[in-house]
Amino acid sequence: MAGTKSRRRGEQLEHAILDAAWEELREVGYARLTVEAVAARAGTSKPVIYRRWAGRAELVIAAWQHRAPTEHRTPDTGALRSDLLVLFTTIARRADAMMNEVVAGVMSEAFRHPEVAALLRERLVADSPLAGTVRRIVDRAVERGELLPVRLPSRVTRLPLDLIRNENVMCGTPPDDDVLASMVDDVYLPLLRGLAAP
Amino acid sequence: MAGTKSRRRGEQLEHAILDAAWEELREVGYARLTVEAVAARAGTSKPVIYRRWAGRAELVIAAWQHRAPTEHRTPDTGALRSDLLVLFTTIARRADAMMNEVVAGVMSEAFRHPEVAALLRERLVADSPLAGTVRRIVDRAVERGELLPVRLPSRVTRLPLDLIRNENVMCGTPPDDDVLASMVDDVYLPLLRGLAAP
DNA sequence: TCAGATAAGAAACGCAACGTATCTAAGGGG
DNA sequence: CCCCTTAGATACGTTGCGTTTCTTATCTGA
Structure with a gap:
C-alpha cells in the first residue's frame, strides 16, 4: 500500500477495476457512481478505464457480468x-x-x-x-x-x-x-x- | 408573435411550460431533455422553471400528469x-x-x-x-x-x-x-x- | 391613477462529472 | 539491454444542472 509501486497490467488490472466498480455500485449505487471514484478505488486513473470501456454504462455492465452468477x-x-x-x-x-x-x-x-x-x-x-x-x-x-x-x-x-x-x-x-x-x-x-x- | 412582448404569468405560463416539456419529451426523450431546452421552447427562462419545480424529474412528472389521462x-x-x-x-x-x-x-x-x-x-x-x-x-x-x-x-x-x-x-x-x-x-x-x- | 409589490425574463456563475489529450516512466518482449 | 507498449498522473474542454443577481413588465390596491 505505502511503498508498493508495482504497476499492474492486463487481466490483473482489469479485474481490479471491475471489482472496484462493483464495490462502488454496492456502496453508492449507479446514479452516484462516477468513473473517477472507480479509478481512485482501483488505484488507477480514468484514461486506463476509458481505454477499455466506452463509457460508464459499459463499465458497469462489465462489472456486473464479472460478478453476478x-x-x-x-x-x-x-x-x-x-x-x-x-x-x-x-x-x-x-x-x-x-x-x-x-x-x-x-x-x-x-x-x-x-x-x-x-x-x-x-x-x-x-x-x-x-x-x-x-x-x-x-x-x-x-x-x-x-x-x-x-x-x-x-x-x-x-x-x-x-x-x-x-x-x-x-x-x-x-x-x-x-x-x-x-x-x-x-x-x-x-x-x-x-x-x-x- | 413577432412583436408580442406580453409577459405571461400564473396558470397560463405554467401550462406553456408543461406543454413545452411534453413536446420536448416526445421529440428527444427523457435522457436528452434539458431544462434549458424546455425554457427556450416555452419562451421563458430557467429560473422561472426552478421557481415552480425542484428539478428535472419533478418537471417531467408534472408534464406527464398534465397530459396523460x-x-x-x-x-x-x-x-x-x-x-x-x-x-x-x-x-x-x-x-x-x-x-x-x-x-x-x-x-x-x-x-x-x-x-x-x-x-x-x-x-x-x-x-x-x-x-x-x-x-x-x-x-x-x-x-x-x-x-x-x-x-x-x-x-x-x-x-x-x-x-x-x-x-x-x-x-x-x-x-x-x-x-x-x-x-x-x-x-x-x-x-x-x-x-x-x- | 399612480405606487409599490410581485414575479418574469436575461445573463452569468459555480459545480460536478463526463470524456479526452498530453506527458512521464515502468516493465515486458525482442 | 534497448524499445515499445501502456499504466498512471494531470490538466483540459464541454455539457448541463441548479443558483444568483439584476432589470423590468404587469398586477393590485389605495
Whole structure:
C-alpha cells in the first residue's frame, strides 16, 4: 500500500477495476457512481478505464457480468409449492434492490446510446437458464401427480423473474416473504393449474 | 408573435411550460431533455422553471400528469378473450415507448433524490382504475358462463400493466399484436381459469 | 391613477462529472 | 539491454444542472 509501486497490467488490472466498480455500485449505487471514484478505488486513473470501456454504462455492465452468477440450482423439496417458493426466494435474493437500480440507470443511458441497450438486454435475457429450472420443477410435480402434464410457453418460464424485477423496480426494495408467497399462490400456481386444464 | 412582448404569468405560463416539456419529451426523450431546452421552447427562462419545480424529474412528472389521462373504458365485446385483447391493446397503446423511457429515466433519478421515487410510484399506481376494469370484464365472463366465479387478488388485476411495462422496458418498443396475444393466451387466460378451479 | 409589490425574463456563475489529450516512466518482449 | 507498449498522473474542454443577481413588465390596491 505505502511503498508498493508495482504497476499492474492486463487481466490483473482489469479485474481490479471491475471489482472496484462493483464495490462502488454496492456502496453508492449507479446514479452516484462516477468513473473517477472507480479509478481512485482501483488505484488507477480514468484514461486506463476509458481505454477499455466506452463509457460508464459499459463499465458497469462489465462489472456486473464479472460478478453476478447466472446459474440456478434446481430446488427439490418434494412439493411444487415449496419448490416454487425456494425458486422465487433465490431469484429475489440475487435480484436485489441494487441490481434493479443498475438496470434502471443503465436503461436510462441506453436511450442516449442505443448500442448500450443491446448489451443490457443481452445481459437480462442471459438469465434464460431459468427456463430449464422451471421446467424441471414442473416435470417433477407432474411425475408426483401434483399437476397434469403441461406445455410451458417461454413467457411463462420468464414470468418469475419478470414479476420480481417489476416488484423491485416499483417498490425500491426487494420483495419480502409475504410478497413472494403471493406471487406463488396468487399468480404462479393458479397459472400452472390453468395451463394444465384444457 | 413577432412583436408580442406580453409577459405571461400564473396558470397560463405554467401550462406553456408543461406543454413545452411534453413536446420536448416526445421529440428527444427523457435522457436528452434539458431544462434549458424546455425554457427556450416555452419562451421563458430557467429560473422561472426552478421557481415552480425542484428539478428535472419533478418537471417531467408534472408534464406527464398534465397530459396523460388515466381513465379506461371497459371493453365489452361479448367474449372474455376478445375483451382481454382489447384491454391489453389499449394499455399497450397508451404505455408506449416514450412513456417507458420516461419511467426509466425518472426511476434512475429517483435513487438520487428519494422524494422523487414517491412521486413516481404514486403516478404509476394511480393506474389502479385498471383493477375495476379487470373485475368488470371477469364478472361479465362469469355471467355468460365462460368462467367459474373467481376471487381476484390485486396482484392479478395489476398483472396486465406489469406485463406490458416489462415488455416495453426490455424491448424498447411497444409490444406488437402477437406479443399481446401471447400475454392473453399464454398467461392471463390460463391464470383466470386456474384461479377459478379449486 | 399612480405606487409599490410581485414575479418574469436575461445573463452569468459555480459545480460536478463526463470524456479526452498530453506527458512521464515502468516493465515486458525482442 | 534497448524499445515499445501502456499504466498512471494531470490538466483540459464541454455539457448541463441548479443558483444568483439584476432589470423590468404587469398586477393590485389605495
